[in-house]
Amino acid sequence: MAKNMIDVDHVSIRFNLASEKVNNLKEYAIKMIRNELMFQEFMALDDINLHVKPGESWGLIGTNGSGKSTLLKTITGILKPFEGSVKIRGKIAPMIELGAGFDMELTARENIYLNGAVLGHSKEFMEEHFEEIVEFAGIRNFLDSPIKNYSSGMKARLGFAVATMVDPEILIVDEVLSVGDYQFRKKCNERMEQMLSGGTTLLYVSHDIPSVKRLCDHAMWLDHGHVIMSGPSDQVCDAYSTRQEQLFKLEKKENEIKKAHKRQYDYDYLIVGAGLFGAVFAYEAYKAGKKCLVIDRRDHIGGNIYTEDVNGINVHRYGAHIFHTKSDDIWKYIQRFAKFNNYVNSPVAVYKDEVYNLPFNMNTFSRMWGVRTPEEARKKIREQIEDLGITEPKNLEEQALSMVGTDVYEKLVKGYTQKQWGRECKDLPAFIIKRLPLRFTYDNNYFNDPHQGIPEGGYTHIVETMLEGIDLKLNCDYKEFAKNPDCTYEKIIYTGPIDEYYDYRFGRLAWRSVRFETEELDTENYQGNAVVNYTEAEVPYTRIIEHKHFEFGQQPHTVISREYPAEWKPGDEPYYPVNDEENNALYQKYAQLAEAEEKVVFGGRLGTYRYYDMDRVIEAALQTAQKELNRKILEKAEGSTEALNTDNLEA
Numbered sequence: 133m134a135k136n137m138i139d140v141d142h143v144s145i146r147f148n149l150a151s152e153k154v155n156n157l158k159e160y161a162i163k164m165i166r167n168e169l170m171f172q173e174f175m176a177l178d179d180i181n182l183h184v185k186p187g188e189s190w191g192l193i194g195t196n197g198s199g200k201s202t203l204l205k206t207i208t209g210i211l212k213p214f215e216g217s218v219k220i221r222g223k224i225a226p227m228i229e230l231g232a233g234f235d236m237e238l239t240a241r242e243n244i245y246l247n248g249a250v251l252g253h254s255k256e257f258m259e260e261h262f263e264e265i266v267e268f269a270g271i272r273n274f275l276d277s278p279i280k281n282y283s284s285g286m287k288a289r290l291g292f293a294v295a296t297m298v299d300p301e302i303l304i305v306d307e308v309l310s311v312g313d314y315q316f317r318k319k320c321n322e323r324m325e326q327m328l329s330g331g332t333t334l335l336y337v338s339h340d341i342p343s344v345k346r347l348c349d350h351a352m353w354l355d356h357g358h359v360i361m362s363g364p365s366d367q368v369c370d371a372y373s374t375r376q377e378q379l380f381k382l383e384k385k386e387n388e389i390k391k392a393h394k395r396q397y398d399y400d401y402l403i404v405g406a407g408l409f410g411a412v413f414a415y416e417a418y419k420a421g422k423k424c425l426v427i428d429r430r431d432h433i434g435g436n437i438y439t440e441d442v443n444g445i446n447v448h449r450y451g452a453h454i455f456h457t458k459s460d461d462i463w464k465y466i467q468r469f470a471k472f473n474n475y476v477n478s479p480v481a482v483y484k485d486e487v488y489n490l491p492f493n494m495n496t497f498s499r500m501w502g503v504r505t506p507e508e509a510r511k512k513i514r515e516q517i518e519d520l521g522i523t524e525p526k527n528l529e530e531q532a533l534s535m536v537g538t539d540v541y542e543k544l545v546k547g548y549t550q551k552q553w554g555r556e557c558k559d560l561p562a563f564i565i566k567r568l569p570l571r572f573t574y575d576n577n578y579f580n581d582p583h584q585g586i587p588e589g590g591y592t593h594i595v596e597t598m599l600e601g602i603d604l605k606l607n608c609d610y611k612e613f614a615k616n617p618d619c620t621y622e623k624i625i626y627t628g629p630i631d632e633y634y635d636y637r638f639g640r641l642a643w644r645s646v647r648f649e650t651e652e653l654d655t656e657n658y659q660g661n662a663v664v665n666y667t668e669a670e671v672p673y674t675r676i677i678e679h680k681h682f683e684f685g686q687q688p689h690t691v692i693s694r695e696y697p698a699e700w701k702p703g704d705e706p707y708y709p710v711n712d713e714e715n716n717a718l719y720q721k722y723a724q725l726a727e728a729e730e731k732v733v734f735g736g737r738l739g740t741y742r743y744y745d746m747d748r749v750i751e752a753a754l755q756t757a758q759k760e761l762n763r764k765i766l767e768k769a770e771g772s773t774e775a776l777n778t779d780n781l782e783a
């Protein structure tokens with residue numbers, strides 16, 4: 133049996149890596165004498181076995197630093213193994229560092245002889261093959277130029293030409309062909325294939341896996357000095373390529389993660405507005421592990437649902453707020469943050485010296501006309517509507533009259549609506565009142581919703597609970613903050629006025645405002661009900677709220693708030709959006725800008741220019757949170773929110 137051309141048995145190569153930098157020989161000598169030279173051991177090859185039969189071609193593959201070139205150098209005798217043995221049987225043509233023996237100051241002609249001598253060829257042999265070498269390297273015109281003027285490709289060509297002059301028994305090629313141009317590489321490959329077909333044994337190192345597959349019938353995959361796989365070239369190359377592909381994907385993913393980490397912001401969300409929308413969103417985002425900063429330009433949290441304790445009475449600073457909802461989900465949700473009492477909103481209306489129950493129901497009709505049965509009440513209203521003969525209401529007055537008849541309109545609708553809008557009903561468009569519900573039962577419960585109540589301890593406590601653990605800045609206006617923020621944030625949830633965010637570039641959206649006059653009185657019970665509407669035009673306010681009745685207060689004193697509807701002007705608190713055609717069209721322009729925003733989400737009553745009851749705000753905030761945080765929060769979402777109408781104003 134023919135002996136192997138190469139036998140590598142249990143070969144290990146150990147390098148010493150200096151653990152500190154030594155700048156010159158003197159320093160090195162001193163450190164050596166002082167025994168201060170410290171090295172780290174590094175195994176470039178660890179117990180490698182390779183047995184190559186005559187005529188076999190082996191590819192060595194692996195990433196940089198895997199030990200391929202070290203193994204070749206060990207086989208060619210450039211490196212001595214630390215352990216194990218290498219046996220070579222045959223003449224080697226090593227193409228490891230082509231032209232490594234060239235003298236840069238000598239010409240190409242001189243170097244051909246010099247390099248030939250280094251490789252062990254006689255002068256006669258070189259003379260005999262000189263023309264062939266020059267022809268193969270393609271350097272005839274530069275033969276007498278010093279090599280230092282050659283490009284790396286020219287040097288490689290010359291080196292390859294000299295090294296392959298003989299037909300070696302063992303050809304060792306280490307990625308040397310990458311420097312040459314296409315033509316040269318083609319020539320080299322042809323020559324190598326010629327040698328292989330002539331029975332030359334090949335050891336070939338390359339990162340070019342297709343060329344390994346083409347030239348080699350065997351392959352060895354090295355990694356950090358260890359053999360990972362050895363065998364038929366196709367199998368080893370495929371396994372290596374698959375692994376590299378996996379590693380590439382893994383690295384790409386890791387890089388993306390690193391990049392995302394680098395881009396880390398102080399906060400995931402800046403939430404502008406500590407009202408109900410902002411607080412619900414912040415609560416959900418915080419729960420989902422997001423970092424949030426909530427800012428509000430007011431000096432308190434809660435936005436318009438803010439309640440403050442005035443001598444033990446929770447006062448609704450921005451108007452009476454009664455929680456009511458059709459949604460079981462929202463009712464359940466809000467009860468996580470407070471216990472609700474069983475307050476039922478049953479406002480009364482005062483017209484001159486008469487007192488009526490609201491909403492318009494049998495108690496109202498009975499008081500107004502002395503009727504007792506629903507049929508009597510219906511008849512009365514029908515007669516009044518028929519007498520008016522309105523077929524197509526031209527304005528709010530006609531619209532209301534055609535729905536409730538003269539008496540209810542004159543006593544309970546006219547003056548109140550006029551005060552709300554600051555204009556005669558005749559001068560208001562009909563669409564403002566879409567419906568004026570009439571109830572033909574003795575039921576004073578204002579809302580039709582199945583759930584209703586007031587949170588014990590006030591609304592502020594709800595928002596406080598929602599914002600627990602979340603960073604908060606009060607007295608902080610977004611525009612001022614954004615000029616010079618003291619932190620970074622990835623996204624904004626903006627619940628301020630949308631037109632203000634865009635610096636009113638299309639104009640200002642119109643609002644109705646309300647002025648509240650709050651008074652503490654030294655009386656135990658001022659009006660006997662939480663909400664009393666004043667429906668005659670001559671009384672300048674629309675309602676008086678006696679706050680203690682929301683929580684069945686027993687204090688010896690009381691606090692009341694008179695509500696004066698007001699024309700809104702820039703600088704005033706915006707309360708009710710004027711959702712007429714003109715303003716809705718203007719809002720749409722801003723909404724289009726908002727839609728194109730990637731880093732800002734608008735929400736809440738100011739951000740979306742719509743009237744929202746509290747339950748709808750919670751629902752909208754949860755929907756935004758669901759979308760943003762990509763998690764299910766509510767089982768089902770209720771319908772959309774309503775625009776301003778008289779019902780809302782009366783709430």
Ligand SMILES: Cc1cc2nc3c(=O)[nH]c(=O)nc-3n(C[C@H](O)[C@H](O)[C@H](O)COP(=O)(O)OP(=O)(O)OC[C@H]3O[C@@H](n4cnc5c(N)ncnc54)[C@H](O)[C@@H]3O)c2cc1C
Nearest residue numbers: 405407408409429435436451453454610628736737745746
């Ligand atoms: C008089 C009145 C009575 C109501 N009664 C009821 C009721 O009985 N039942 C009911 O369900 N609903 C009622 N509502 C509706 C309820 O008030 C709203 O649903 C709710 O307050 C809306 O919450 P929000 O977060 O959208 O807005 P807001 O409560 O207005 O919160 C927005 C917050 O953003 C802040 N902000 C704005 N711009 C900036 C800025 N540039 N920088 C920093 N901060 C900013 C504001 O200061 C505010 O605190 C009533 C509304 C009004 C006006």
